[in-house]
Amino acid sequence: MSRPPSKFAPYKAALEIISSRTKTPLPSLVASFAILHEVTAVVPLISIFFIARSFGIGEQAVMFVRKEITEERENNQWVREKGSQWIDEGERWAARVGKRYGIFGFPKVPKGSDVGEASHDPVGSHHLAGDVANAVLAYGATKALIPVRIGVSMYLAPSFSRGFVEPIRSRIVGSWRRAQ
Secondary structure (H helix, E strand, O other), rough: OOOOOOOOOOHHHHHHHHHHHHHHHHHHHHHHHHHHHHHHHHHHHHHHHHHHHHHHOOHHHHHHHHHHOOOOOOOOOHHHHHHHHHHHHHHHHHHHHHHHOOOOOOOOOOOOOOOOOOOOOOOOOOOOOHHHHHHHHHHHHHHHHHHHHHHHHHHHHHHHHHHHHHHHHHHHHHHHHHHH
C-alpha cells in the first residue's frame, strides 16, 4: 500500500531542483537562507533604529502612521490595517525587549519576576516618544521589508552556502572523521 504524497512534496521537489541547479546541498541551502533571512532582519532593525534616533524622526513617523490609520479612507484598507498591526506589535516588542535589557526607557526586570503593565510603561498611553518610537519605527519598517528580505536571502543563499556554510560544515565533519 503506497502512502499519499506529502503536502510539502511540491516544495521539496522545487527546492531539490534549485539545489541541483545551484550545485549546493539542500540542507546547506536551507541553512543559508535561514541565516541570511535573520541577518536581513537584524541589520535593518538596528540601522533604522539608529538613523531614526540620530535624526529624531521616530516619534513623528509613528504619529503620522497613527494619524493615517485613524482617518477614514476607503482605499488602502489593507495598508492601514497592517500599519496598525505593526505599530501594536512594535509596541509590545519594544516593551518586552526594553524590560528584558533595561533599554528604551524601561527599567530592567529580573528574569522570572512578574511585573505588571502598570509599572513604568511608556507605551501604555499610546503616545510613543524617544527610543520607544524609534524602536517601533524600526520594527515596522523591518516588517515592511519582508518581501525584499526574502528575495535577497533567496538570491544570496546559494553563494553564501558555497562560500560560508559548506566550508564550515566540511571542517566540522572532517574533525569528527579524524576523531574516529
